[in-house]
Amino acid sequence: MMRQLAPSMLSADSLHLSDDVACVNRNADLFHLDVMDGVFVPNISFGFPIIEAIAKEAKLPMDVHLMIVHPEKYLERFSKTGASMISFHLEAAWAAEQDPAILLEQLRSYGVKAGLVINPDIPVEKLFPYLEHCDYVLIMSVFAGFGGQKFIEDTYGRIQTLKQEIDRRGLDCLIEVDGGVSVANVDRLAEVGAELFVAGSAYFKADDRDEFAKAIRGR
Ligand code: DX5
Ligand code: ZN
Numbered sequence: 001m002m003r004q005l006a007p008s009m010l011s012a013d014s015l016h017l018s019d020d021v022a023c024v025n026r027n028a029d030l031f032h033l034d035v036m037d038g039v040f041v042p043n044i045s046f047g048f049p050i051i052e053a054i055a056k057e058a059k060l061p062m063d064v065h066l067m068i069v070h071p072e073k074y075l076e077r078f079s080k081t082g083a084s085m086i087s088f089h090l091e092a093a094w095a096a097e098q099d100p101a102i103l104l105e106q107l108r109s110y111g112v113k114a115g116l117v118i119n120p121d122i123p124v125e126k127l128f129p130y131l132e133h134c135d136y137v138l139i140m141s142v143f144a145g146f147g148g149q150k151f152i153e154d155t156y157g158r159i160q161t162l163k164q165e166i167d168r169r170g171l172d173c174l175i176e177v178d179g180g181v182s183v184a185n186v187d188r189l190a191e192v193g194a195e196l197f198v199a200g201s202a203y204f205k206a207d208d209r210d211e212f213a214k215a216i217r218g219r
Helices: 014-027 048-057 071-079 090-095 100-109 124-133 155-168 186-192 209-217
Strands: 004-007 031-036 062-067 085-089 113-118 136-140 174-178 196-199
Touching: 004 209, 014 048, 014 209, 031 048, 048 062, 048 071, 062 071, 062 196, 071 085, 071 090, 071 100, 085 090, 085 136, 090 100, 090 113, 090 124, 100 113, 100 124, 113 124, 124 136, 124 155, 136 155, 155 174, 155 186, 196 209
Parallel strands: 004 031, 004 196, 031 062, 062 085, 085 113, 113 136, 136 174, 174 196
Antiparallel strands: none
């Protein structure tokens, strides 16, 4: 299985974004872009201007993680930023009384890979009815909202259960993991079935980001 690293730009240096974009271009696989609205999560990050600025210099696909209350209102606009992957939270779709399957297919119709995200308190089984509509699922290993939180150990079992279901049904759906990912947990996460690894603080604070990237990617 291919291990891909998606540095979370939430932990990048906002005043010198260009340098951090160049660094990710050099040693990672994707740009992970966390959009927070201060309502779905108790934090506000960034939106269209920053994503569009990064898009100009990004040589790797952009992976947008929406932590917003009304994803249905913004899917089209985010797809126009040049993002290759867009995910929204299942909890947000429920609260907005939106059918997740319809939103996922909407993303696909825009030519974007469609992802569904859940926080650590949502059973992974809740994703099962939508797996056919997902190009990837994003399992939060911390509660969405902030970088630099501690990895929740339950995540291994959750990913394993999800991976077994994906394989049993012969689906083509990747598993991404986000929150507290580090050199210490990446091998076990890969063993249970994760392939896309988001890393914010561990990547940007690493003494040697190239070495960190090698350790996460396994190559
Ligand atoms: C949290 C975000 C993450 C965050 C990860 O809500 O979705 O992408 O930036 O940061 P670390 O790797 O520091 O936990
Ligand atoms: Zn994220």
